[in-house]
Ligand SMILES: [Zn+2]
């Protein structure tokens with residue numbers, strides 16, 4: 001399996017998982033279709049290879065590209081749980097019947113991928129993270145996580161490759177000029193994962209299987225790549241896993257990582 005991040009921040013999120021020529025898209029949060037296609041092209045992916053798009057939740061930074069993308073590529077199947085598809089259908093102007101609903105906790109197949117959604121705490125109806133399996137490899141994907149719950153960690157423990165949110169540094173968030181209300185929302189139990197909370201999940205749940213970890217959805221204002229990296233690197237050191245390939249995903253540039 002190979003992974004591509006096309007966008008990773010509160011301005012937009014779109015991730016690709018590639019296996020044997022088939023590609024699964026996780027979230028479709030790049031508004032301009034030309035930009036989406038350009039970024040895909042720059043990592044060598046053609047839209048023809050996309051076997052499905054799965055959605056974590058309905059926030060616009062994860063779904064705002066769907067309307068225009070779906071009109072251009074109506075044959076690419078869309079997957080979301082019921083609450084998420086209801087919300088995205090109305091915001092993206094895509095009929096709800098176009099979505100293939102899945103149940104959290106029940107595996108479903110998308111091309112060569114076996115996908116299973118698990119609930120995460122975030123301030124929308126029924127948000128999820130995903131475990132994706134193909135080629136005997138497990139990929140964990142969780143952004144927009146309010147609380148580092150054990151029920152999320154157990155999936156991380158099964159991962160060979162993982163993308164995990166490290167949204168903010170607590171000190172930078174506290175000192176930022178954001179409103180008190182927004183600060184409360186971000187650090188609240190249904191907001192976003194801080195660097196320390198991401199490190200905590202990694203410390204408690206990363207297993208011997210984990211080969212590579214990418215930190216995602218960093219706040220441009222309230223975080224810095226070196227802070228997120230340092231927090232999680234410390235956690236890996238504590239569990240004697242300095243060998244894990246760790247890096248931060250950039251907010252706008254497409255990047256490829258994972259197995260050859
Ligand atoms: Zn988000």
Ligand SMILES: [Zn+2]
Pocket residue numbers: 057059122144
């Ligand atoms: Zn969100």
